[in-house]
Amino acid sequence: MECEIKxxxxxxxxxxxxxxxxxxxxxxxxxQDQEHVDRYFDTAGFDLWKHGYALRVRSAGExxxxxxxxxxxxxAGLHRRTELExxxxxxxxxxxxxGKQLRDALPDLAHHLDGQQLAAEPVFVNHAKRTxxxxxxxxxxxxxxxxxxxxxxxxxxxxxVRELExxxxxGDPACLYELARRxxxxxxxxxxxxxxxxxxxxxxTEDKAHAVKAAPVxxxxxxxxxxxxxxxxxxxxxxxQANEGGVLAGDVESLHQMRVGLRRLRAAQAMVRTLxxxxxxxxxxxxxxxxxxxxxxxxxxxxxxxxxxxxxxEEHKPALARVExxxxxxxxxxxxxxxxxxxxxxxxxxxLALGGWIAGKGWxxxxxxxxxxxxRIAKAAPKLVQHAxxxxxxxxxxxxxxxxxxxxxxxxxxxxxxxxREFFVALSHDRTATRRHxxxxxxxxxxxxxxxxxxxxxxxxxxxxRVPQEAGLLGFIEGVLxxxxxxxxxxxxxxxxxxxxxxxxx
Numbered sequence: 486m487e488c489e490i491k492x493x494x495x496x497x498x499x500x501x502x503x504x505x506x507x508x509x510x511x512x513x514x515x516x517q518d519q520e521h522v523d524r525y526f527d528t529a530g531f532d533l534w535k536h537g538y539a540l541r542v543r544s545a546g547e548x549x550x551x552x553x554x555x556x557x558x559x560x561a562g563l564h565r566r567t568e569l570e571x572x573x574x575x576x577x578x579x580x581x582x583x584g585k586q587l588r589d590a591l592p593d594l595a596h597h598l599d600g601q602q603l604a605a606e607p608v609f610v611n612h613a614k615r616t617x618x619x620x621x622x623x624x625x626x627x628x629x630x631x632x633x634x635x636x637x638x639x640x641x642x643x644x645x646v647r648e649l650e651x652x653x654x655x656g657d658p659a660c661l662y663e664l665a666r667r668x669x670x671x672x673x674x675x676x677x678x679x680x681x682x683x684x685x686x687x688x689x690t691e692d693k694a695h696a697v698k699a700a701p702v703x704x705x706x707x708x709x710x711x712x713x714x715x716x717x718x719x720x721x722x723x724x725x726q727a728n729e730g731g732v733l734a735g736d737v738e739s740l741h742q743m744r745v746g747l748r749r750l751r752a753a754q755a756m757v758r759t760l761x762x763x764x765x766x767x768x769x770x771x772x773x774x775x776x777x778x779x780x781x782x783x784x785x786x787x788x789x790x791x792x793x794x795x796x797x798x799e800e801h802k803p804a805l806a807r808v809e810x811x812x813x814x815x816x817x818x819x820x821x822x823x824x825x826x827x828x829x830x831x832x833x834x835x836x837l838a839l840g841g842w843i844a845g846k847g848w849x850x851x852x853x854x855x856x857x858x859x860x861r862i863a864k865a866a867p868k869l870v871q872h873a874x875x876x877x878x879x880x881x882x883x884x885x886x887x888x889x890x891x892x893x894x895x896x897x898x899x900x901x902x903x904x905x906r907e908f909f910v911a912l913s914h915d916r917t918a919t920r921r922h923x924x925x926x927x928x929x930x931x932x933x934x935x936x937x938x939x940x941x942x943x944x945x946x947x948x949x950x951r952v953p954q955e956a957g958l959l960g961f962i963e964g965v966l967x968x969x970x971x972x973x974x975x976x977x978x979x980x981x982x983x984x985x986x987x988x989x990x991x
Contacts, residue, residue: 487554489570489652490661491677494632498672499647502632503616507667511620511628521545523611526578526683528601531608536594540583540603551578551585554682563658563840564680567591567619568627578603609639609685613646619654620664628664637681639688646684647679664839669833676836678726690699694730696738699749701909710865711848711858714757717908718843721750726836732827737785740823744778751775752904756869760857761848770835777826783940784816791941795965804958811943811951866909873902874921886978889939889970895981896932899925924980931977938970 494502502508503516515596526540527533533540538555552570569586573579580603587595613635620628629652637644649668651661668674686692702720704713724746731739754763763771792809826832841847848858857865877898884891903925907914910922945963949956 487564487566487652488658489650490563490665491680492649492651492665492668492674493677494647494649494672496647498674499634501672502649503673505668507664507671508618508620508630511622511664512618512630513621514619516616516618518614518616519545520612520614522576522609523613524576525609525611525682526603527608528598529604530601531686531690532598533594534608534682534686536597538591538594539680539686541579541682542573542576542578542973549573549576553583553591563656563661563815563844577605583659591972608689611635611646611681611685620666622656622660622863624779626660627654628652628656628661629654633681637685637688639685641749642683642688642691644688646681648681649674659841659844662837662844663675666834666837666841669830669837673830675828675833676726676840678729687818694736694739696731696736696742697724697727698742699724699746699907702911704862704866704909704911706861706863706912708862709859710757710760710862711846711856713862714753714761714848714858714911715843715846715864718750721746721753722836722839722843724749729827733824735820735824737789737820738818740778740781740785743827744775744782747771747775747778748900749904752901753908755901756873756905756908757848757858764838764842764847767835767838767842770831770838774780774832774835775824777823781816781819781823783944784812784819785936787941787944788812788816790937791962791966795962801958804955807952807961808948808955808958811948813888815947815951817943851910862909863912866912870902870905870909873898873905876904881981886981887974889935889974892932892977892981893936893939894972896929896936899932900929903929928981931973932981935970935973935977938966939974942966 522544524542524544526542536555538553541554543550543552549572550569550570551573554566554568556567567590569590571579571582571586573582576927583603584595587598613633615631615633617629617631620630622628629650631650631652633646633650634649637646651662651664665674665676700720700723702717704716708716725743728739728743728746732743754761762768776943788809792805792812795805797805849856877895880891880895882897884894886892886895903922906922906925942963945959945966949959952959
């Protein structure tokens with residue numbers, strides 16, 4: 486199993502890396518340069534890639550190595566993948582070796598590819614110069630440090646490659662985060678969650694970054710609560726980082742899904758807040774990112790959902806167009822802030838710190854004689870879900886449900902309960918629990934309409950300074966939003982009083 490952190494570097498940093506004090510102090514070998522050509526092969530229909538694997542032949546002079554790699558995961562730059570390699574005679578794949586690799590190590594993949602032939606021409610090619618040397622860390626961990634500078638090519642389309650790989654050869658992979666963090670303090674680096682294979686196939690298919698929803702969480706019944714927490718947090722972090730490319734490209738839905746991933750992560754941490762506390766700097770950076778994403782998302786909802794549904798006469802359309810233009814400018818300004826945030830050193834610091842905290846199991850207790858995080862998740866999960874449901878009931882009983890802000894707090898509690906149920910869905914098959922989940926999802930949408938109207942009114946107020954000549958239309962919009970919230974309030978209160986107060990099963 487290959488385990489490495491990838492860091493993207495800029496042109497200036499590539500020259501500095503060999504002289505970096507952070508790397509030189511641990512170096513136990515001199516940097517070695519080697520030029521190589523990587524050719525990636527697949528079937529005509531890219532069947533291998535569709536199942537999450539890539540076949541590469543790396544050629545350096547007359548030396549050729551065939552590698553089949555894939556599966557695994559990439560979290561905060563830490564890539565864990567199956568890697569099967571062997572020397573071959575030519576720069577084209579050895580079909581017999583490929584078949585044996587599949588049969589011996591990946592029988593399911595072999596079954597899916599049964600009868601499929603590899604295409605004669607590579608899907609794409611990577612021409613690169615690699616500088617590599619070995620590091621020995623104080624704890625005895627050995628790390629191969631490799632700087633790749635090159636170019637991916639498919640036909641006339643190309644993409645530059647400048648990345649540093651820190652691969653654990655023996656030892657704890659969690660130490661890579663601290664090494665990457667120290668390096669990040671001295672020069673601009675960015676976590677690279679996308680492999681060269683992913684970038685090459687994107688060239689070949691002209692695939693653009695797109696929104697990625699949360700993958701199902703798979704928690705084993707015999708896992709401890711601590712182990713399950715690690716799986717859940719990794720899942721949330723993966724969703725966030727899978728949407729980075731889309732966010733940087735300006736995709737609205739990618740921004741929404743990154744925000745969902747962050748909210749799920751915060752919900753997971755809140756679920757065990759009596760047992761686990763994030764380090765203060767980490768918690769502060771999470772709040773910072775949540776604020777940036779939330780502000781941008783509010784404007785997107787205003788443009789996508791609020792303005793299109795206004796009951797306006799034809800003569801008011803020109804005024805609405807001017808209001809919409811001003812709103813789009815505000816939305817783009819906030820999206821630009823998000824792009825700047827995601828591309829910033831602070832974001833990289835956050836991702837490295839969060840990835841290191843998860844990989845190093847920073848929630849482990851060392852002073853408690855009976856660590857509650859060591860209990861079986863099959864026993865702990867029902868209690869966590871029931872506790873989340875109890876918070877919903879408490880808010881439903883204790884708040885003034887005639888106030889939108891109080892209903893919003895009920896909605897937040899309901900959302901956290903829904904996330905908790907989704908985290909542990911693999912452990913529960915109860916139909917009552919399924920109905921409860923569906924109820925929470927519906928309630929979240931209904932209460933969300935009231936909250937969206939409430940937030941939209943604050944945005945309308947901000948637009949008064951941008952388009953003061955449209956004060957009349959803005960006043961009308963505020964009135965429509967207020968009426969919508971007023972109409973929805975009694976229905977929402979009935980739902981909260983009649984259903985969310987009920988005791989919930991897991």
